[in-house]
Amino acid sequence: MNVICWTDLIGTGVFAISGTLAALHKQKVHDILTLFIFAFVTATGGGTLRDVVIHAYPVAWISDANYLIVIITVVVIAIACRRWWLGILRRPLLVFDTLGIGIFTILGLEKALILGVNALAAILLGIVSALFGGVIRDTLANEVPLVFERQLYATPCLTGAIVYVLALRRGR
Amino acid sequence: MNVICWTDLIGTGVFAISGTLAALHKQKVHDILTLFIFAFVTATGGGTLRDVVIHAYPVAWISDANYLIVIITVVVIAIACRRWWLGILRRPLLVFDTLGIGIFTILGLEKALILGVNALAAILLGIVSALFGGVIRDTLANEVPLVFERQLYATPCLTGAIVYVLALRRGR
Amino acid sequence: MNVICWTDLIGTGVFAISGTLAALHKQKVHDILTLFIFAFVTATGGGTLRDVVIHAYPVAWISDANYLIVIITVVVIAIACRRWWLGILRRPLLVFDTLGIGIFTILGLEKALILGVNALAAILLGIVSALFGGVIRDTLANEVPLVFERQLYATPCLTGAIVYVLALRRGR
Secondary structure (H helix, E strand, O other): OOHHHHHHHHHHHHHHHHHHHHHHHHOOOOOHHHHHHHHHHHHHHHHHHHHHHOOOOOOHHHHOOHHHHHHHHHHHHHHHOHHHHHHHHHHHHHHHHHHHHHHHHHHHHHHHHHOOOOHHHHHHHHHHHHHHHHHHHHHHOOOOOHHHHOHHHHHHHHHHHHHHHHHHHHHO | OOHHHHHHHHHHHHHHHHHHHHHHHHOOOOOHHHHHHHHHHHHHHHHHHHHHHOOOOOOHHHHOOHHHHHHHHHHHHHHHOHHHHHHHHHHHHHHHHHHHHHHHHHHHHHHHHHOOOOHHHHHHHHHHHHHHHHHHHHHHOOOOOHHHHOHHHHHHHHHHHHHHHHHHHHHO | OOHHHHHHHHHHHHHHHHHHHHHHHHOOOOOHHHHHHHHHHHHHHHHHHHHHHOOOOOOHHHHOOHHHHHHHHHHHHHHHOHHHHHHHHHHHHHHHHHHHHHHHHHHHHHHHHHOOOOHHHHHHHHHHHHHHHHHHHHHHOOOOOHHHHOHHHHHHHHHHHHHHHHHHHHHO
């Protein structure tokens, strides 16, 4: 397994943590499967959307069981140590979340560029893969997606993607 | 037409009934097309999502017009005998709904296994095809999906899928 | 570029305008990327859904950068002349929106028919491509989709699609 795979799995884990925290905090979760669905949707929603739109089959979490194993592990830990989980992870999560968004934007952008998508659409697809897991999670919880309410996420994500594409072009 | 096709069409009809009941009960429906969209989304949403993600084209309701005919028939009956429909079907529906979820979980799981998806992802895809029609329906109606609020649905669905896969393995 | 392409781009522009107006009016938008996502989702959501379901790859806005350029132009104008945009465009927009729905229904229907989809499913796909951009936009804004609340949109759209298919058959 190469560096990109590891980065991708780490991003998946971080987003799964974010999904369990969101679900537990909103107290809209009553059983383990629901908690798992929130973690799963947050971690894989954006990337799956991207892969389906650019026809990059098979989708990562289907061809490689490690993605689901990471998500299940996160959910089991979250259930087993619920109080500790909510107490300890609240603060650093914002850091992890932002890190996860950064990682997924670049990975998504690169995947699209490799498949021959033009730069404009690739930037958009990078952003979609980074942000739409959270967007789907919040929509399922019947809330306005966090990303639309906080300047924190979206603009840095866009800026990073544009800088990355310009740097790539310059480097060639 | 074989047994699987018939089971699938029956499941589609049951979920279409569930969709019309949900839409009529919420009084968010003002015309026949909206009622049809709710029935259609409930009946086909989960399976379509599964087929797109595992690249099982053509999607069932596109290659076989019988699915849409079943859904249209349900909607026409629901409009024609609205009062009777809401009165008579409320109670037994929960039974039908649970039955539909059971049928779709197994059908979805099998379809994924046939296409070579690993057991873990196949279980998840069975659950997605059974539950996400209702999840999309409730999300469009701007409500927290029923499935996340009731223990009734999700856990038995997960248990059944796992037992089925284990039994399959044992049987080989 | 032929007439269909131009019609498609005009429809995209009209729906992008509709998306920016909805987002600005709801005051749920705080930065330029969010505004862009609302415009983008409204303009491309329905068509992307249709293309993915009927396996019509590559999706239009990925293979042709003009779609994204039209949407970005609309968003930049909307930000630059925000007050004027909200004041002038409110009224005529309903006209444009209805026009856009008409255009997209026919284009979506034709694309499905060309790909060999049966008439019933093609009518449905025409409607999905015309209405689901707005449906996704409203769902992300955590509101019941406008199209389900107003008789204005859905039924004329359905009637038009059916008449069109009947006329096509007669014409052969």
